[in-house]
Amino acid sequence: MKILHVVTLHTPDHAFGGPTRVALNLSKVQRSAGDDARIMALGDGFPDGELPSSVEGVPVHLFQARHLLPMFEVSGITSAALLSTARRMMRGADLVHVHLMRDLVTLPAALIALATRTPLVVQTHGMVDPTEKRVAQLTDLLGVRKVLREADAVLHLTEMERLDVNAVAAPVPLSRTVRLVNGVRPQERKPARDPGRPPxxxxxxxxxxxxxxxxxxxxxxxxxxxxxxxxxxxxxxxxxxxxxxxxxxxxxxxxxxxxxxxxxxxxxxxxxxxxxxxxxxxxxxxxxxxxxxxxxxxxxxxxxxxxxxxxxxxxxxxxxxxxxxxxxxxxxxxxxxxxxxxxxxxxxxxxxxxxxxxxxxxxxFTIEVVTTTLRRTYEDVVRRRRG
Missing domain, CATH: 3.40.50.2000 (Glycogen Phosphorylase B;)
Structure with missing residues (x-):
């Protein structure tokens, strides 16, 4: 299966944190299982502007971040080249997995997936919830609500997040929500601390x-x-x-x-x-x-x-x-x-x-447990589309 993950930002110091790490972890396991999983994102902060073509063995398609609206920090960065390439790459993908937030990267990418009729799975990572902020409410009106309502599946980490995304999508109830926790690779358990060593x-x-x-x-x-x-x-x-x-x-x-x-x-x-x-x-x-x-x-x-x-x-x-x-x-x-x-x-x-x-x-919370659940979700999405 050809899977395109879209996340907002990757930096050398991993400053964007969770969503990018989740996309990397999922992609590594998916690739080891034989899928062609890759990541598309903005890149920023790399020496001499040299953007890598792979991260931790995962192919990445990075585009230099343009700080279009600096006052909104990560939410205000974008790249016209990324969005243009995303439309082309989606035509060859079996499924697009967008790690969605209210920004100028993942939200347009999700809308492109809907426009190109590419099977779309959305994961919000707790970043889309009811808000009193006017700009966020406008963003919901212009696109977030449509993405949540029309995506083939919406992934949530917790019951609270499921309630939150439903509140944003209201009054249309979301019927295709799936709980997907974060996962990590199993590790060897460390030995007990030597009592003589400072804590x-x-x-x-x-x-x-x-x-x-x-x-x-x-x-x-x-x-x-x-x-x-x-x-x-x-x-x-x-x-x-x-x-x-x-x-x-x-x-x-x-x-x-x-x-x-x-x-x-x-x-x-x-x-x-x-x-x-x-x-x-x-x-x-x-x-x-x-x-x-x-x-x-x-x-x-x-x-x-x-x-x-x-x-x-x-x-x-x-x-x-x-x-x-x-x-x-x-x-x-x-x-x-x-x-x-x-x-x-x-x-x-x-x-x-x-x-x-x-x-x-x-x-x-092993990554294998998570990707097994995700694989079933992907297959259900593709099956419904073919049906």
Whole structure:
């Protein structure tokens, strides 16, 4: 099967995060199964403007991002050449899988798929929900609603996301929705921490306000009071919140215990997870974080918030701790993070939660399980079209 994934952006530091990582993970497994899966996206930030033709073994068709509406950041970039090429490539594809957001890449690509009558699967990654923002509402009116209503299948991560996309598509109910979780490759479980080694606590995600890196840093003094030799690793590309996060560490007097390592490639992500004793993501409204799954895949317990899509699974299995968190600067958030980290640094709790985290990924969130579900969806879509 010839599959064209369309995602908004790929950069050397993986600053766009989840959707691009999901498209890469899916494409790698699909290609190993004999499908011709490839990715189309904008590229930005590459040295000398040299855009790669493959990423992690997956053929990619990248086009230099044009910042048409800089005030809208990622939503305001596009490329006429990409859209022109997309129309041509769709004619030869069996199916187009668009990782949809309100932007000038994936939304036009989805509309082109509808216009060319190419079988279309849409995956929103929690990025399309009801909103009071006028520009987003206009975008829904001009195209998002049509795409959701006419796509052959709409993939959702959680029940909340299914309700959200239905609310955007209203008053027409969506009858072709399919739950598709994110998945990662199974990994060997790491050994238990040597009691003589200082503990390591990891934050690995885009460093932006929504991910709440300030709560991670604000929790440090409480953890250091009991583990003065603990190391805290802040990893991931900066998308706006790094200066204030580092300034907070300086104000709290904990900067010497914080290692800012910047963006990591995929192998480095897994290595960081193995080195960490606890992974922390105090994000507000995280649909189904791939970075959380990658940490658990090596047996690292996690601290996440109740608004994370993985919250119910982590709470049910004991794969970490699920905490409440409030929007805005709040010392209570930091204390909840710290208390959860301290619990998971206790040897018995660490062993139980680490084992549960590793088993949770292997039982419910492997990329093979995900692609099996997706393959059935693809085949149903193509069968309905042929029928």
């Amino acid at each position: 390591t606590v990891l934050f690995l995600a885009r460093i932006q306000e929504r991910k709440r890196p300030e709560d991670f840093v604000a929790a440090m003094p409480h953890v250091l009071a009991r583990h003065p030799d603990a190391r805290f690793v802040l990893a991931g590309p900066d998308t706006g919140a790094l200066p204030e996060t580092l300034a907070l560490a300086a104000r709290l007097g904990v900067a010497d215990s914080l290692d800012h390592v910047g963006p990591l490639d995929h192998d480095e992500v897994l290595a960081a997870g193995r080195e960490a004793d606890v992974y922390v993501l105090p994000s507000i409204e995280e649909p189904l974080g791939v970075s959380v799954l990658e940490a658990m895949s090596v047996g690292t317990p996690v601290v996440i918030t109740r608004t994370c899509g993985l919250g119910p699974d982590v709470a049910e299995t004991g794969a970490g701790r699920v905490i409440d968190s409030r929007v805005g600067a709040d010392a209570a958030n930091a204390r909840k993070v710290a208390d959860a980290v301290l619990e998971l640094l206790e040897p018995e709790a660490a062993e139980q939660a680490g084992k549960a985290a590793w088993e949770l990924v292997n039982e419910r």
